[in-house]
């Protein structure tokens with residue numbers, strides 16, 4: 001019996017030993033596997049991290065490039081906007097810009113061919129001036145002129161006599177406020193009313209905060225001397241492109257007719273580059289100037305008017 005118990009115990013122990021032996025060898029193998037798996041996992045994580053870093057670096061470089069491109073585009077757009085907002089009258093002919101004039105080879109018929117940037121002078125359908133006829137007679141709101149005595153400069157820019165006023169002269173139409181930039185003279189008038197041309201005209205060129213242009217045209221007929229015009233003539237420069245800055249002030253209100261009825265239509269700058277989108281208002285009542293004052297201008301510019309352009313079905317409105 002004792003032997004049996006001992007045998008059982010021995011077997012049990014052997015079984016146990018065998019079991020233990022088996023299980024004692026297993027953890028070693030398992031640890032080795034774990035180490036291997038860990039190493040593999042570590043390597044995989046390192047590889048994944050490197051891949052992620054590389055992708056991030058690529059994304060950042062692409063983003064930086066896009067930002068750079070966007071900045072360059074914005075700068076170019078800003079430059080183009082500034083260029084588009086350049087004043088209507090050329091202050092002085094740029095050295096590289098081909099010259100234009102009112103007659104001959106460099107005259108209005110060839111403006112579009114002189115410079116590719118002036119193509120719209122030939123191809124545009126909203127060009128100025130026009131022969132104003134068949135206007136829609138309406139109860140138009142008055143143009144609000146808010147001019148005041150201002151310092152001014154006078155220049156002969158090679159195309160006309162131009163007067164630039166100090167800041168603070170405004171004109172409001174259709175709820176838009178435009179600031180007066182300059183006014184200048186044409187002989188004869190560029191615009192016609194039912195085919196009729198006037199002796200001269202004055203163009204008061206305005207611009208609003210967004211760069212939109214609005215021109216008020218005054219028709220001049222022979223009559224009484226005009227003080228404002230005389231003030232300008234008294235300060236005529238002796239040389240082209242020379243700027244005269246008188247010590248006196250000028251109020252553009254004095255140029256305006258008493259009656260303020262007007263024609264209104266969409267047109268263009270009437271000089272190269274002939275950009276369109278310019279709001280034109282032509283005052284119906286002509287303003288008088290003395291024949292001697294007109295003769296004086298004609299000694300400088302006997303003819304500086306662009307011919308009328310096709311109205312191409314444009315709407316013209318006029319005050320009743």
Ligand SMILES: [Zn+2]
Nearest residue numbers: 184186203270
């Ligand atoms: Zn003009």
